[in-house]
Amino acid sequence: MTRTCQEIAAYSERLYYDLEFGSCKAWKEDGGGHCVGYMPVYAPREVIHAAGAMPVGIVGAGDWLEVIRGDAYYQSYLCHIPRSTVDLAVTGRLEFLDGMLFPSTCDVIRNLSGMWQMLRPETYSRYVDVPQNFDPEIGGRFWEHELRELARELGEVTGTEVTDARLRASIKLFDENRAVVNEMYALRRDQPHRAPTSEVYLVLRAGNVVDVETHTALVREYIDTAKATDRPDMDNSRVVIVGTFCEQPPLGLIKSIERSGCFVVDDDMLLVSRWFTADPAPDGDPFGALARAFVDHTVPTAVMYSPTSGRGKALVERVRRARAEGVIFAAPSFCVPALLDQPMLVAELDREGIPYTAFKYSENTGQFGPIREQTGTFADTMKLWSAA
Amino acid sequence: MAPRRPDVDPTAAVKDRSMQRQKELIASYYDRLAAVPETGEKTVATFVPGNLTELLLSFDIVPILPEINALQSGMRQKSAGYINEAERMGHSEDVCTYVKCDVGMLAGGNIGPTGKILPAADMLLLSYTGCFTFMKWFELLREEYKCPTVFLQTPYQARGEVTPEMRQYMIEQLKKVVIPSLEQLTGKKFDIDRLREALTLSARAEDDLVAVLESAKHRPSPIDSYFGGVYYIGPIFTAFRGTQEGCDYYAMLRKEVEQRIADGRGPTTPEGDLEDERFRLVVEGPPNWTNFREFWKMFYDEGAVVVASTYTKVGGLYDRGFRHDPSDPLGTLADYCLGCYTNLSLPKRVELLSDYVNEYEADGFLINSVKSCASFSAGQLLILREVEERTGRAGGFIESDLVDPRYFSGANIKNRIESYLQMVDQKRSAGVTS
Incomplete structure (x- = not known):
């Protein structure tokens, strides 16, 4: 039986709200194997998969968990994602994970890797130190070694050796997944009334907690259904959202932005799903191919060093490609990468005459009224400008 | 006082x-x-x-x-x-x-x-x-x-x-x-011999700096390893590592501190020598700079001396054995960068702090958590608990900032320090510390 877009979104929303990670546990019980968690922004999911484990994206607990114990680990001037993640851990909700990866996103997640070692010494964990040097012979070589070490260790955890053949097969699956996610983003960009972000995000987010093949099929189903579904177009303003690459905005916030008169035509949520701007080489050494893809084809984002002043220009290009009228900077409170990046991006938008507005949020922000008012005014203003 | x-x-x-x-x-x-x-x-x-x-x-x-x-x-x-x-x-x-x-x-x-x-x-x-x-x-x-x-x-x-x-x-x-x-x-052109010469001088200054830092194991401690410590690390953390001027400074400093030990004197403070060492503390985190003297006074007024600190290790953990090595110029630069305090994992930081508490016979340890610096601050509340558990000494926690005076609440911090020191005193009276 064919599902509607709303039904696909509703299914994805159930996964989104399931803080017991029932889909992952079910996958394990069905003989799937092991589950290995990873935090934002980037983790080599292909390697986890090749070790016979399901990569599980851990992005905090959103606005539907009352964080009590996690708050005892963090001062008020640190962001929210680590405290809800710790809460998930100390309340036993992450017991099903056989391992956990902490990418080098910022100092908070870096230090969380050490806290994890103390809080859960019995569980495998690893800090994923991605290269910030993009010379294949220097940073690429370092990263390839990291990938091999990760593969070796995960193989010990799962009992499945990461062979070249297995890794090559996993890379292919994630290439397919990235392709279909990019297609969904292209659909939203071209026909945003058919694929609202409140749905696209949920479908994308489902990829955190289902296996890659299931997710690819889900995204495909959504694309096909959305294309075939007539939905009324609206005279909304087209915006790009920037700053949401780590701590996720609550679903209500995304809906509020849309209801205020905006079509979100590009964003940086859950970047891991579209990290590479070109596929890793399909032939040859798969570790080398993954490493090379990282140093050559990583999406521009605040957590990666830019050897040139390129990120601002890349944002302008994204705005143009998406035919967006403006940019919404939505940064989590106390998010160092997003907030320190913002002035540089703003300067480039100013140079190009692209309008923007900015606000901060937490994953558990509950008051959307002021944000809706702000983005609504922004949308209206852009409409007035473009009409003038 | x-x-x-x-x-x-x-x-x-x-x-x-x-x-x-x-x-x-x-x-x-x-x-x-x-x-x-x-x-x-x-x-x-x-x-x-x-x-x-x-x-x-x-x-x-x-x-x-x-x-x-x-x-x-x-x-x-x-x-x-x-x-x-x-x-x-x-x-x-x-x-x-x-x-x-x-x-x-x-x-x-x-x-x-x-x-x-x-x-x-x-x-x-x-x-x-x-x-x-x-x-x-x-x-x-x-x-x-x-x-x-x-x-x-x-x-x-x-x-x-x-x-x-x-x-x-x-x-x-x-x-x-x-x-x-x-x-x-x-x-x-890169001149490796010039680099070796500078590294030789660095190692010499580092020897003297370590002697100064470790002098705090004496009772009374001749130095304050946090408030005084930031003066001591100044030259080696800035432009004077690897210079003769730097070497001369640390040789002079070492002699001065040795003389203090010989004279049985406590550390210097902006108001003269501290004569009554009542509390020996280990401090984690950078100091506040906008109210530096006021902050320091909160300690020395209570007879509290910082005998070891982690902030003085952000530019190198010399006291754990690292020295710049002229026989391996590039390797030693790599080791130096890799070994700085904030590049250590949290379990290693806990280990270091616990070792400091024990080695320096501290009565307690205090964290100054600064808003600006997640590299230090994220995880400090867990560090606090872990070090308390491992050492049995009282831990304290205050909050401020590096250079934003809006986040330095003097009365609040003073109250906290006084309450903390009372707690240390009580624990000590109960025979918990050395």
Whole structure:
């Protein structure tokens, strides 16, 4: 039986709200194997998969968990994602994970890797130190070694050796997944009334907690259904959202932005799903191919060093490609990468005459009224400008 | 409580000879920077953790250290204005105030802490060690200076160890990126013998610094390893590691401290020697700079001496055995960068703090958690619990900031310190500590 877009979104929303990670546990019980968690922004999911484990994206607990114990680990001037993640851990909700990866996103997640070692010494964990040097012979070589070490260790955890053949097969699956996610983003960009972000995000987010093949099929189903579904177009303003690459905005916030008169035509949520701007080489050494893809084809984002002043220009290009009228900077409170990046991006938008507005949020922000008012005014203003 | 010397102006600070000398050295460094337009010396901006001072010296380059500029501006009450300026320019109130102080200073004409104009950097050497913000900081500065930026990534010691691959990665970057860039900037060929000479001098100064830091194991401690400590680390954390002046300073400091031990004197404070050491503490986290003296007074008024601190290790963990090694010039620079305190995993930090508490026979340990610095602050509440559990000593927690005076609540911090010391006293009376 064919599902509607709303039904696909509703299914994805159930996964989104399931803080017991029932889909992952079910996958394990069905003989799937092991589950290995990873935090934002980037983790080599292909390697986890090749070790016979399901990569599980851990992005905090959103606005539907009352964080009590996690708050005892963090001062008020640190962001929210680590405290809800710790809460998930100390309340036993992450017991099903056989391992956990902490990418080098910022100092908070870096230090969380050490806290994890103390809080859960019995569980495998690893800090994923991605290269910030993009010379294949220097940073690429370092990263390839990291990938091999990760593969070796995960193989010990799962009992499945990461062979070249297995890794090559996993890379292919994630290439397919990235392709279909990019297609969904292209659909939203071209026909945003058919694929609202409140749905696209949920479908994308489902990829955190289902296996890659299931997710690819889900995204495909959504694309096909959305294309075939007539939905009324609206005279909304087209915006790009920037700053949401780590701590996720609550679903209500995304809906509020849309209801205020905006079509979100590009964003940086859950970047891991579209990290590479070109596929890793399909032939040859798969570790080398993954490493090379990282140093050559990583999406521009605040957590990666830019050897040139390129990120601002890349944002302008994204705005143009998406035919967006403006940019919404939505940064989590106390998010160092997003907030320190913002002035540089703003300067480039100013140079190009692209309008923007900015606000901060937490994953558990509950008051959307002021944000809706702000983005609504922004949308209206852009409409007035473009009409003038 | 430190008795005030009758011959001393109550608003002036009492300073040891070494402190005077330290002040002269830092002033001479700023004078040298201010004179760059006349001397034509090349400048490279870089950070204290993971700094490559010896390598820069071997190219006759003067380092510019934005963190030092910021803290000096904080101590001289200039940071608030700079931060306000940066926030007016669109920088968030949530981010590091060192960065905003630097950005604001630059926007105001780059007038340094001593009131003289600082030169523009000819190059930004982004020594990415132990702090994510460094990367964004220099990306921001690059927009202003429009100069080449060289990135040196130091892998994180997530498991408390340096692997051969981590070390090799750094050496490769030094060989293929950093050194060629410095050669291009200066037009000089890399001279490994000059680097070795500087490293030899570094190791000598490091020996003396360690002797000074470890003198705090005496009772009474002849030094305060946090408030006094920041004076002691000044030259070696700035432009004087690998120089004869640096060596001479540390030799003099060591003698001065040894004399204090021989005389049975406690540490110096701005109001004279501390005569009654009532509490021996280990402190984690950077100090507040805008109210530095007020903050220090809260400790010495209670007879509290900091016998070991982690902040004094951000520029190198010399007291755990590291020395710059002239026989392996690039390898030793890699080891240095990899070993700085903020590049250590949290379990290693807990281990270090616990060892300090035991080795220095501390009565307790205190965390000064600064809003600006997630590299230090994220995880400190767990560190607090772990160190308490391992050592059985009382832990305390206060909050402030580096250079933003809005986050220094004097009365609040004083209350907390007093309450904490009462708790330490009670625990001690109950026979919990040594």
